Structure formats: structure tokens, C-alpha cells
Amino acid sequence: LPDDEARSEGxxxxxxxIARSHVEIAFRHPIKLIANALGSPPVDVIEQAHQAGVPVAxxxxxxxxxxxxxxxxxxxVIAQGHEAGGHTGEIGSMxxxxxxxxxxxxxxxxxxxxxxxxxxxxxxxxxxxAVGASGVWMGSAFLTAAEYDLGVRTEEGPSVxxxxxxxxxxxxxxxxxxxxxxxxxxxxxxxxxxxDEADAPDPLPMPLQNVxxxxxxxxxxxxxxxxAVAMPVGQIVGRMNEIRPAAEIIAExxxxxxxxxxxxxxxxxx
Amino acid sequence: LPDDEARSEGxxxxxxxIARSHVEIAFRHPIKLIANALGSPPVDVIEQAHQAGVPVAxxxxxxxxxxxxxxxxxxxVIAQGHEAGGHTGEIGSMxxxxxxxxxxxxxxxxxxxxxxxxxxxxxxxxxxxAVGASGVWMGSAFLTAAEYDLGVRTEEGPSVxxxxxxxxxxxxxxxxxxxxxxxxxxxxxxxxxxxDEADAPDPLPMPLQNVxxxxxxxxxxxxxxxxAVAMPVGQIVGRMNEIRPAAEIIAExxxxxxxxxxxxxxxxxx
Numbered sequence: 001l002p003d004d005e006a007r008s009e010g011x012x013x014x015x016x017x018i019a020r021s022h023v024e025i026a027f028r029h030p031i032k033l034i035a036n037a038l039g040s041p042p043v044d045v046i047e048q049a050h051q052a053g054v055p056v057a058x059x060x061x062x063x064x065x066x067x068x069x070x071x072x073x074x075x076x077v078i079a080q081g082h083e084a085g086g087h088t089g090e091i092g093s094m095x096x097x098x099x100x101x102x103x104x105x106x107x108x109x110x111x112x113x114x115x116x117x118x119x120x121x122x123x124x125x126x127x128x129x130a131v132g133a134s135g136v137w138m139g140s141a142f143l144t145a146a147e148y149d150l151g152v153r154t155e156e157g158p159s160v161x162x163x164x165x166x167x168x169x170x171x172x173x174x175x176x177x178x179x180x181x182x183x184x185x186x187x188x189x190x191x192x193x194x195x196d197e198a199d200a201p202d203p204l205p206m207p208l209q210n211v212x213x214x215x216x217x218x219x220x221x222x223x224x225x226x227x228a229v230a231m232p233v234g235q236i237v238g239r240m241n242e243i244r245p246a247a248e249i250i251a252e253x254x255x256x257x258x259x260x261x262x263x264x265x266x267x268x269x270x
Numbered sequence: 271l272p273d274d275e276a277r278s279e280g281x282x283x284x285x286x287x288i289a290r291s292h293v294e295i296a297f298r299h300p301i302k303l304i305a306n307a308l309g310s311p312p313v314d315v316i317e318q319a320h321q322a323g324v325p326v327a328x329x330x331x332x333x334x335x336x337x338x339x340x341x342x343x344x345x346x347v348i349a350q351g352h353e354a355g356g357h358t359g360e361i362g363s364m365x366x367x368x369x370x371x372x373x374x375x376x377x378x379x380x381x382x383x384x385x386x387x388x389x390x391x392x393x394x395x396x397x398x399x400a401v402g403a404s405g406v407w408m409g410s411a412f413l414t415a416a417e418y419d420l421g422v423r424t425e426e427g428p429s430v431x432x433x434x435x436x437x438x439x440x441x442x443x444x445x446x447x448x449x450x451x452x453x454x455x456x457x458x459x460x461x462x463x464x465x466d467e468a469d470a471p472d473p474l475p476m477p478l479q480n481v482x483x484x485x486x487x488x489x490x491x492x493x494x495x496x497x498a499v500a501m502p503v504g505q506i507v508g509r510m511n512e513i514r515p516a517a518e519i520i521a522e523x524x525x526x527x528x529x530x531x532x533x534x535x536x537x538x539x540x
Contacts, residue, residue, distance in 0.1 A: 062440075062441060063440075081362060081364065082352060082353075082362050083352075083361075083362035083364055083365050090441065091353075091440050091441060091505055092351060092352050092353035092362040092363055092364070092387065092388050092505055093362055093363070093364040093388075094351065094353055094362070094363040094364055094387065094388030094389065094394060094397065095353050095388040095440050095504075095505040095506055095508065095509075096440070098391065098393060098394065098509075099440055099508060099509070117362065117364065118362050118363075118364030118365040119364065121368065123368060123400050123401045123402065124364060124368065124401060126397075126400040126401075126534060127364065127396075127397035127398075127400045127401050128397075129533070129534055129537055130393055130396040130397045130400055130530040130531070130533070130534055131393045131394060131396075131397050131530070132393065132533075170332075170333075170361050170365050170366070170369055171332060171360065171361060234365075235361055235362060235365040236365055238365065238369060239365075239368075239369070257538075258538065260400040260401070261400070261531075261534045261535065261537075261538050263399070263400070263402075264396060264399055264400055264531045264534060265531065265535065267399055267531075268527075268528065268531050
């Protein structure tokens with residue numbers, strides 16, 4: 001199964017000593033959370049976090065992986081649907097979110113569920129909470145925050161990468177193995193197009209593909225051409241149409257949630 | 271774009287006189303709705319429906335297609351996300367639903383939006399209405415209704431096709447061109463596996479693929495082997511785990527919607 005492939009070897013990244021050195025550095029600071037994108041962190045890292053009073057989160061693209069995270073001691077499962085940016089599975093958010101909520105509720109143990117994949121507005125937060133999530137996890141929506149600082153700055157203000165994101169619609173992403181060897185959703189670009197050519201090679205398995213393309217990624221992060229950036233982003237990119245301070249993004253989430261729940265009350269006749 | 275391909279030639283089916291003869295027969299009965307799955311119906315069919323006082327619905331996998339439907343005189347756009355069964359696009363429901371709602375609201379004209387793709391419970395109905403849809407459109411969830419009557423009956427009650435659906439999880443669908451030539455979500459089976467083999471031919475373009483496989487589909491609808499059925503179904507199949515009367519499915523939608531909106535009220539602190 002594709003999402004199995006995307007997740008089951010997730011701890012592989014931890015074989016690199018660099019991942020553990022990141023954890024060591026993190027624990028020297030007053031961190032509030034450790035979150036792992038591919039698979040559960042190793043059990044000893046989870047124990048180390050718990051001893052430091054830091055909860056551990058892990059992303060899941062299926063109920064099976066959510067249950068495995070809980071069995072490994074993960075405190076917060078991030079149920080991430082197909083819409084999401086970066087490494088993501090096949091199951092759409094509307095199906096995945098309640099499925100993971102129900103699977104973890106049936107298991108017991110109080111693992112919290114955050115919904116991810118396709119969230120950029122307060123009414124989408126309301127939708128996530130309506131199907132049973134305790135909260136949401138957003139990544140893409142903050143890439144067009146005014147505070148975001150990756151890519152070459154332009155005179156107009158937004159960086160080249162942000163210009164590419166502002167221009168993209170919800171159909172302008174592709175889910176490909178070319179970023180890391182595992183399926184990840186990326187902004188469609190001349191780079192992703194080139195890998196889609198009939199004569200392009202197949203991506204290498206993780207972790208080799210990332211080794212292969214990391215220099216190219218570095219170069220593209222300095223690109224002055226918005227059609228030649230390498231950027232993981234979710235389908236919510238279609239709604240990322242202006243540069244706003246992060247505080248404004250958060251304020252809209254709260255206001256939009258309020259508005260959506262009031263609309264539901266009206267529909268219910270209260 | 272894949273969903274462009276899925277939709278833009280949608281009226282092609284109407285070149286067959288059989289489609290128009292279906293409409294003629296339908297209008298001899300007190301029908302309440304005409305719904306078109308691929309593209310808008312031809313404008314003269316829409317006019318004929320309106321003269322008979324029958325509203326016209328059409329499915330859309332992108333805002334662009336939703337706007338085209340509205341321009342063609344369609345009354346109800348069914349915003350169908352990637353999760354859905356049958357012909358479906360790339361954009362997940364959580365992104366697509368609000369995008370189509372907003373695009374049609376900005377256009378004006380009062381086109382209604384029904385949300386489709388991934389809905390099988392009342393809390394998912396609440397999610398759809400939270401992001402702005404006026405209602406929902408469900409197909410897959412009724413395939414395990416007690417009243418559903420396709421496939422060979424077994425002594426235990428459910429037909430062979432229903433047994434296959436009951437056994438499937440949310441990961442047990444694939445989106446392939448093998449059903450019609452356009453991407454459609456199907457129950458994973460030995461049939462879909464065979465088309466995924468390295469030496470399998472590419473599917474033919476619509477309408478030729480359907481002509482090619484229609485006899486095989488007929489045979490598989492009489493199959494006594496649940497692993498060899500040809501069945502379009504959405505990812506919600508993972509939640510279709512018992513045969514229930516349609517009335518029970520509807521009753522749960524109402525009760526689940528109530529429960530979800532009450533939970534949101536509690537979160538909001540009302």
C-alpha cells in the first residue's frame with residue numbers, strides 16, 4: 001500500500017546520527033513538543049522526551065500507523081490526509097480524520113488527535129473538530145506568512161518562493177517520490193515537470209533520493225525564478241493568495257471557526 | 271491537469287444517442303432531478319429540464335469546472351473531492367468544498383453546492399456544512415444498504431459485491447483509468463491488480479476503454495468471488511462495515527450531525 005510505503009520505514013531517518021544530535025540540541029532549550037514526520041521516533045527518544053516533560057507527536061496517514069504510534073508511546077497523533085504538503089498518504093482528510101479518531105478512541109489511552117491536510121481557514125478548523133479531532137496542525141498556510149523567511153527576497157517584498165506559492169492554485173501540486181524517495185506533495189514546477197518526463201529516471205529509495213537532490217534543492221532555494229523552486233506544499237496553496245502576518249492568519253482561524261459554528265447552529269435551528 | 275482530463279470532455283458521453291434516449295425516458299416520469307457525472311449536460315438538455323421544472327446538477331472536481339457548470343445553466347454543483355468513488359479529480363474534499371463554494375458565491379447567481387467525496391456519517395455532513403456547502407451528495411455509503419441489489423446473492427444475505435465492500439478498508443481503493451478511460455476510484459480487486467501489472471496495456475481513451483471492458487464488467491457483476499468484482503467506490507468504504515436499511519443510514523446522518531454541532535458548541539463555550 002502506498003501509504004504503508006510512505007510510513008513504515010519512517011524511523012529510517014533516525015539511523016543518521018544527525019537526527020539524534022538535533023534532539024540533543026533541542027533538549028538544551030525550553031521546547032514544548034517533539035513531532036516526527038515519518039513514523040514514530042525511536043522509543044528511547046520518546047522516553048527521553050517524557051522524562052523532560054515534553055510530549056511527542058507523530059504524523060499518520062492511516063489508522064494502522066496511528067495505532068502503532070500510540071503503542072510506541074506517542075502522545076499526539078497528527079492525522080494527515082492526502083491534501084497535505086510534504087510526505088503524505090493516499091487517504092483524504094475527510095475519511096482519515098474520523099477514522100483515526102475512532103481507532104484511537106477504541107484503543108483507549110487518551111492519545112490526542114490533531115487534524116492535518118487541507119486546513120487554512122477557520123471553517124476548515126470547524127470541520128476538523130466536527131469530525132472529532134481535538135485540534136489542527138497547519139504547515140503550508142504559514143509559508144505565505146510575512147514572517148516566513150526562505151528564498152531570495154524581491155524588491156516587491158515576497159520572496160521568490162512566496163511568489164511561486166501566491167501564484168499557485170489548488171491543482172498546482174503533485175505527489176511524487178522525487179523529494180526524498182517517499183511520496184511527498186510538492187509545488188508543481190519546472191523541476192517536478194522534468195522528473196515527469198518520459199525519459200526521466202525513477203527516484204531512488206529513501207534516503208538516497210534526498211542525498212541525490214539535496215544540492216539541487218539548495219540551489220533552487222536561492223533561485224530567482226519562481227518556476228524553478230523545490231517546495232513541499234499542500235493543496236491549500238490555492239487559498240494562499242496574500243502575504244499576511246502570522247497573527248492575522250491565526251485571527252482569521254478564530255473568527256472563521258466562530259462563524260462556521262454559528263452557521264451550523266442556524267442550520268440546526270437553534 | 272488530471273482533473274481537467276477527467277472533466278473537460280465530459281459531454282462526450284452525450285454523443286451517444288443512448289444518453290439522450292435515457293433523458294427522454296426520464297422525462298416521462300415524475301423525476302425530481304437530473305444529475306450529470308462528467309461535465310455539464312448539453313445546454314438543450316438543461317433547457318428541456320428547466321421547461322419541465324426539473325433542476326439540473328453536475329459534478330465538479332475543480333472551481334473552474336464548477337464555474338463552467340454555472341455558466342451553462344446548471345442549478346446545483348456537486349463538489350466532489352478526491353476521496354469519492356467513480357470519476358473523481360485530484361483535489362481533496364477539505365480543499366475543494368470551500369473553494370467551489372467561494373468561487374460560485376463570488377460569481378453570484380445562486381448556484382447551490384452539495385459536498386461529495388468521503389461522506390458516510392453525520393459528523394462528516396456537519397464538516398461539509400461547516401465549510402459552506404448547502405448539503406451533501408452520497409453514493410458509496412448506500413452500496414451496503416440492505417435495499418441495494420447488485421451482485422450474486424449469498425446464503426448469508428449480503429451479495430458477493432457487498433461482501434467485498436464490507437471487507438475493504440479505506441486504503442483498499444485505487445484511482446485508475448481502467449473503468450472508462452478517465453480516472454475513477456474503484457474497489458481494489460484482482461481485476462485492478464491485473465491492470466497494475468508491469469506488462470498490462472495502457473487503458474484506452476474514453477469512450478473506448480468502457481467498450482473494451484463492459485463485457486468483463488458484466489461478467490464480474492455475476493461473480494461469486496468477492497476478490498473479482500468491478501466496483502466503483504469511495505474511500506468511505508472503510509466505514510461501510512455492516513448491511514443496514516437505508517433508513518438507518520439516514521437516521522445516523524441526522525443524529526451524527528446533531529451530535530457534531532453540539533460538540534462544536536461545547537468547544538466554542540456556549
